[in-house]
Amino acid sequence: MVVATDFRNDVDEILPGVVADRRHLHENPELGFQEHETAKFVTERLQTLGIEDIRTGINSTGVTGLIRGTGEGPGKDKVVLVRADMDALPIHEENRVEYKSRNDGVMHACGHDAHTAMLLGLARILTDRKDGFAGTVKLLFQPAEELPPGGAKGMIEEGVLEDPQVDMVLGLHVSSDTKTGVIKVGDGPIMAAADGFRITVQGRGGHGASPHLCVDPVVVGSQIVVALQTLVSREVDPVDRAVLSTCVFKAGEAFNVIPDTAHLAGTVRTFLPETRDLMERRITELVSGIAASMNATVEVDYIRGYPATVNDAGIAEIVRKAARQVVGEENVEIANPKMGAEDFSYFLQERPGCFFFVGTGNEGKESDVSHHHPRFDVDEDGMAQGMATMAASVISCLNQG
């Protein structure tokens, strides 16, 4: 039976190939739902490896494949899904590297190239070790993680969690604010639900010197902005976490004409579904009430984005144990909740699982730059720890019994 520690050597052997794959993908980034060449590259590699039941074109460019273990073990009827995202961002790359993007204005600025390369590496390792485990590993390459509504939801709707029925889901993300060699695993909600809102305040415009003949939407909008700040400070449990930011306020043009309307827009981040519902309800109530009290009318649009990313505690512990075997106890940390959002959350809503972070931040290699920055890069040594941890986690999940 395969155990976790076996993978470190496997990974070291294939790492140069994985790095080459990652650089190839980095040079050829594609935007969400346009990952045609990337999907083709992935499909051809899966075919070469002899991956079973390869399906392509799911929710535009999504690809899946199966590795059926031929060995013995308690995981015989289990299916563990491992996911990687393939899409890049509309950013102009400023890195001066030989594998710089050749697609002007598009860049892998979040590490999805590394995710795809790592999953292909994982596919190779597990295929080589097929006879050492029982159970099925489903590889899933998805489009458009960065582009709402995201690629995950559509793939789930097209049935990727069935046939065979998936029991657990695993995913990882490289992290430039974590040192290479460190793996971070959190329990429960680790990333926030990210929603948006748009508010149009309808007043009555007129001459700036005749306010009594108008309904001033700038004042109404300002009351709303200030009142909205009390939702987090006064209505959310202090032990819970939430953010409400009004990021756009546009009203009026001429300095002496009270405008008709004011436009506000912003974002809301929450971890708990009850808090998310509370924010949506209270934003609508506050805004409507304030506008009405000041004789204005108002339109509120609340746009739900990705749900919070919620890890299963049991599976998170499995991943933590696997990580300890790969990088040592001292290099496994509890992940602090992040306010960013992930569409892997949709998988976690359907099946228990774990999403963890793999350190790729290295000042010496200038890979400690923020995600989504034009100079973002990945310390490729970190991919080794990521693959080994994932491989060990997959096997542990299957062996769980």
Place this chain on the structure above:
Amino acid sequence: MVEQGVLENPRVDACFGLHVASELPTGTISVGNGPVSAAADEFSITIQGKGGHGAYPHLCVDPIVVGSQLVLSLQTLVSREVEPTDKAVVSVCAFTSGDAFNVIPDTAVLGGTVRTFDMETRDLLEQRIRELTTGIAGAMSATVDITYRRGYPPVVNDEAMADIVREAARQTVGEEGLEMGTAEMGAEDFSYFALERPSCFFNVGTGNADKQSDVSHHHPRFNIDEDGMAHGIATMATALVTFLNRE
């Protein structure tokens, strides 16, 4: 023109001016005492915050919240600091900040207008707007840039000159055509003359629905009932002669 010496050589003793008025029916003359038009000033305030990710407000200084606090505080100047029998307006007419719904912006730009009739109130409001803006921004860790542009001063009619015009108007359009002028929020640069000499600025009715000349000033269909011009000329001529004979 005042700077170029038009009130000297010979030395001017009094100034008179008129304005046609489409909101007054032809045959009406309106003459007010004291301030009859407002000073119109404007301000532009740039609030310098610190932008960043909408989900990490603690790393930013949010200029929209600062701007909103400021808008609301500015409303207390007229309601709490201007003598209730005085007349003033502070309006913030433009508020522009941000683009992406999930990115806290760096700056917010506010623009607005201030109308006053009394010179002291005018000075007070400029001073208080500057103080409130600087104070609120500072309290919330932002910095500000304020541009305050003074427009025309208020037109202030001299009561004695106004009485002369009123008597002249009675002779032109009769008692029934004479109206007591009120303070209007529009601005008028005759005020610069009125600052230098006893003056009177009055309104001459040219509004006539039948001639479609009762349309607002500055409107693309504005027009004048030319019969009103006769009342204007007559009233002005009578007033001038009365003034000269009085001296």
